[in-house]
Amino acid sequence: MTLDYRIAFHQAPVGLMLSERRLIRDCNEQALAIFGATREQLIGQSFALLYPSPDEFERMGERIAASLDARGYYADDRVMKRVGGASVGELFWCHVAGRALRPEEPHAQGIWSFEDLSARRRITGDLTPREREIAALLIEGLTSKLIGKRLDISPRTVDVYRARLMKKYQAATTPELVHKLLQG
Numbered sequence: 001m002t003l004d005y006r007i008a009f010h011q012a013p014v015g016l017m018l019s020e021r022r023l024i025r026d027c028n029e030q031a032l033a034i035f036g037a038t039r040e041q042l043i044g045q046s047f048a049l050l051y052p053s054p055d056e057f058e059r060m061g062e063r064i065a066a067s068l069d070a071r072g073y074y075a076d077d078r079v080m081k082r083v084g085g086a087s088v089g090e091l092f093w094c095h096v097a098g099r100a101l102r103p104e105e106p107h108a109q110g111i112w113s114f115e116d117l118s119a120r121r122r123i124t125g126d127l128t129p130r131e132r133e134i135a136a137l138l139i140e141g142l143t144s145k146l147i148g149k150r151l152d153i154s155p156r157t158v159d160v161y162r163a164r165l166m167k168k169y170q171a172a173t174t175p176e177l178v179h180k181l182l183q184g
Contacts, residue, residue: 009026009028010028010029011028011029012028012030013030014030014113014114014115015027015028015030015031015032015033015034015035015113015114015115015116016028016030016031016111016112016113016114017031017042017111017112017114018109018110018111018112019047019098019107019109019110019111019112020108020109021107021108022046022047022048022061022107023044023045023046023047024042024043024044024045024046024047025043025044026043027039027042027043030114031114034082034094034114034115034116035050035080035081035082035083035084035114036082036083036084036085036086036087036088036090037082037083037084037085038084041083041084042083049081049083050080050081050083051080051081052079052080052081052091052129052132053129055129056079056129056132056133059133059151060078061107063150063151064098064106064107065106065107066150067150068100068103068106070103071099071103072099072100072101072102072103072106072110073097073098073099074097074098074099074100075095075096075097075098076095076096076136076140077093077094077095077096077117077121077136077139077140078093078094078096078132078133078136079091079092079093079094079123079127079132079136080092080093080094080096080114091123092116092117092118092123093117093118093121093122093123094114094115094116094117095114095115095117096112096113096114096115097112097113098110098111098112098113099111120182121181121182121183122183126168127165127168130151130161131161131164131165131168133151134147134151134158134161134162134165135165135181137150137151138162138165138174138177138178138181139178139181139182141178143155144156144158144159144162162174162177165177165181169181
């Protein structure tokens with residue numbers, strides 16, 4: 001029996017998408033389930049559709065391009081948006097990992113995997129786009145200096161956003177904040 005890679009792609013236990021110039025060229029059944037979408041809602045559309053705001057889509061694109069490793073790999077946890085079904089518009093934590101097929105042109109073509117983290121990490125509180133970005137980077141364990149460098153803002157600005165997050169989540173320390181962000 002010959003393995004049909006199309007069937008493997010479509011039946012994979014994780015969400016998979018193929019991209020070209022930040023457009024969704026193909027996706028599997030699990031990706032459709034994660035985003036609550038139909039193929040018609042996603043194929044040919046910009047990945048911007050899956051982000052809470054256009055600004056977050058643009059900043060993430062810049063961050064991915066700047067952070068690819070030598071082989072073109074990138075991974076992070078981020079807040080994404082469901083696009084259809086009963087949960088349309090719902091924001092959720094998602095682990096995203098991918099590879100640019102041509103690292104010298106990060107957005108030319110890629111393959112991306114998506115894992116819905118909402119069963120173990122809930123979004124609580126009303127967070128701004130920048131707070132969501134900083135929360136995701138705090139979860140990764142980055143310092144204010146490294147977050148500032150990655151987002152092209154000052155470490156002091158990061159500290160201001162961290163203080164806002166600590167107030168919203170009623171956390172006294174950064175480790176407590178990260179714990180509460182992870183628990184949701």
